[in-house]
Amino acid sequence: MAIPTMGVVVLDCPDPLRLADFYARMLGWTVDPGGDSTWAEVLDTDGRRRLAFQEASGFxxxxxxxxxxxxxxxxxxxxxxxxxxxxxxxxxxxxxxxxxxxxxxxxxxxxxxxxxxxxxxxxxxxx
The missing domain is CATH 3.10.180.10 (2,3-Dihydroxybiphenyl 1,2-Dioxygenase, domain 1)
Known part of the structure; x- marks a missing residue:
């Protein structure tokens, strides 16, 4: 049996909240903005995180x-x-x-x- 489990797919981008909003609206999910502007996640309808977005300077x-x-x-x-x-x-x-x-x-x-x-x-x- 594997010990690790899949956590979340993370996409680098210049504006995490904007891209999280795009995917949340497209999929009918919700945005969890995280603690600062460098990270955001989208949660599915069961409240599980499915995608995350990370600020990457020079993206x-x-x-x-x-x-x-x-x-x-x-x-x-x-x-x-x-x-x-x-x-x-x-x-x-x-x-x-x-x-x-x-x-x-x-x-x-x-x-x-x-x-x-x-x-x-x-x-x-x-x-």
Missing amino acids: VPPQWPSGEHSQQLHLDLDVPRAHLEEAEREVLALGARLIQDDADGTRDFRVYLDPAGHPFCLCLCDH
């Missing part, structure tokens, strides 16, 4: 796709097929940018950048 966003400035990690967010367009409108209104569409439906995902430049995907799911 340089990844470039997608790029070998020179790789993404290092990205989040795949599941979206039922019937709600993909609605989900896209919502993430764009929150400040995301579409950087790769689904090629007229030939791919089952679309790639976006969050307000700090981290890539994430809206992926079709069957639930």
Whole structure:
């Protein structure tokens, strides 16, 4: 049996509270701002922390796709097929940018950048 358990995924960014707000609003979760402006977390509907955001001075966003400035990690967010367009409108209104569409439906995902430049995907799911 493993001793460690998964704690939280942490994303570097220039403004932790702004990015926490983006993800909390997109996922329907809440922001726990922490003790200072250098750290913020988002909590799921059960109150468990799921994502955290850490201030990084001199932050340089990844470039997608790029070998020179790789993404290092990205989040795949599941979206039922019937709600993909609605989900896209919502993430764009929150400040995301579409950087790769689904090629007229030939791919089952679309790639976006969050307000700090981290890539994430809206992926079709069957639930």
